[in-house]
Amino acid sequence: MTLIRLKVAEKLAKIARKSNHSPKTMLIMTQRMVRISLDRLSGIRAERRVFRREAAALLGYPHTQRQYDELLEKSRTHRDDDIRDIKQGLIGMGYHLIKDTDNSYDAIGFDSLCDLLSINPIHRPAIPNDERGLAGLIYVARLENSASRQSDGWGEGGPLFEACFMAMMDWIKTAPESDLPDLFGPDSPFAGAQIVPVKPGETLQ
Secondary structure (H helix, E strand, O other), rough: OOHHHHHHHHHHHHHHHOOOOHHHHHHHHHHHHHHHHHHHHHHHHHHHHHHHHHHHHHHHOOHHHHHHHHHHEEEEEEEEHHHHHHHHHHHHHHHHHOHHHOHHHHHHHHHHHHHHHHOOOOOOHOOHHOOOOOOHHHHHHOOOOOOOOOOOOOOOHHHHHHHHHHHHHHHHHHHHHOOOOOOOOOOOOOOOOOOOOOOOHHHHH
């Protein structure tokens, strides 16, 4: 976990330790912060799409190459700093949720936590014991907002799931190789799969 992500997680934990904030209140605050952050991220991406559409409208017209290139560059870099800051905050909150730094699961209780996460009562009895934790419900079982229709796409789910997903992707990118699981080891997802060595510069066809 990078320093800035750690600071976000620690700041949330510090707020939670104040006597006037219960774990339930803290989780509600975290939900709200995550939703606001995702809305802002979505808004910036919508602004970038406008630049892409404007660039596409110039295709085929003479003497517009420079303007086309400028718009295309804007569609890639518009509000880069804002996107970076928002993502850092979301990753920090994702770590905070995965680690359950507020001890929300034990403090709030399974049923009340399911209510806060809008988990369909029909789904609750089937949740395995090893998934009955905050990270298990949000990230592993992906049951947040299961009371309403949601996307089954890879990396998509409720707002808290998206924050946890970003945190996991950040961990995979930044963790030392020795901390990462061996995907081809015994009892791993790809145990027994044939490994084809690839020399530098070569690609598999």
